[in-house]
């Protein structure tokens with residue numbers, strides 16, 4: 162097999178499989194199906210424009226049974242989709258860089274995140290920078306950053322790791338790095354609240370806002386102008402985010418605490434917004450297929466509503482609802498129920 166160069170050092174071959182884009186200690190906290198926060202208990206639903214992709218770690222059959230009709234669950238689907246973790250990716254890093262990320266950034270940050278130990282400002286800074294950069298370059302989270310920002314972040318991360326390994330001063334690297342961030346957390350929210358991984362990047366303002374379980378990170382890529390625009394919104398939390406201090410990696414990290422109720426409301430808002438966007442996408446797709454089968458105009462609202470009710474029926478297990486076969490089958494069933502035969 163031909164390997165690409167490692168995205169961090171650009172020297173060694175990227176032979177490492179299952180590189181975490183978001184560190185496993187955060188994933189475990191967000192996605193453990195029993196709320197235990199332990200590893201290998203993750204169940205993750207990835208919602209893209211049209212599909213729900215499901216990832217399951219080493220979960221027991223009883224949990225699988227809740228999500229899928231196991232009689233219909235093929236080995237092929239398990240191997241191709243269900244073990245394909247959205248929060249990790251193969252062949253992007255070399256083993257050495259992967260180990261360094263863990264040693265210099267993730268391990269110390271995990272101690273801070275889970276046990277409240279104090280954290281050095283530069284470690285916190287490059288920890289968050291590395292997550293933003295990894296999520297962006299992976300293209301697995303529905304956003305990308307402009308090329309100049311992506312390369313600035315990647316280069317700075319590489320230089321930081323080398324400097325720390327050689328006991329050198331990291332200040333000049335922080336100075337030339339474009340990244341700064343506001344950080345908010347609702348530490349009492351997990352493991353019982355509905356949790357999400359994802360976010361949005363606004364191209365005109367170059368502001369990236371991520372939700373990572375109980376944490377919200379608002380990243381900015383112009384240190385000269387860190388003010389958030391007046392029309393900036395994020396799930397009703399915009400005022401808290403706007404008033405949060407900006408971290409530049411030089412002074413101790415400041416993380417603003419968010420009240421449980423406010424965080425919960427924001428996550429509910431996220432569900433609403435995602436569902437609305439999903440519905441628009443579903444309508445667009447249904448209209449296309451409507452035309453493909455030879456019908457003119459758009460699918461009438463009444464038929465579309467019936468189609469959606471069948472497609473997202475509670476009777477079908479969550480993991481089975483959105484397979485391609487089922488989509489076609491439900492589409493045909495719906496049309497037949499409205500008297501369209503033999504299309």
Ligand SMILES: [Zn+2]
Nearest residue numbers: 167170255258
């Ligand atoms: Zn490397």
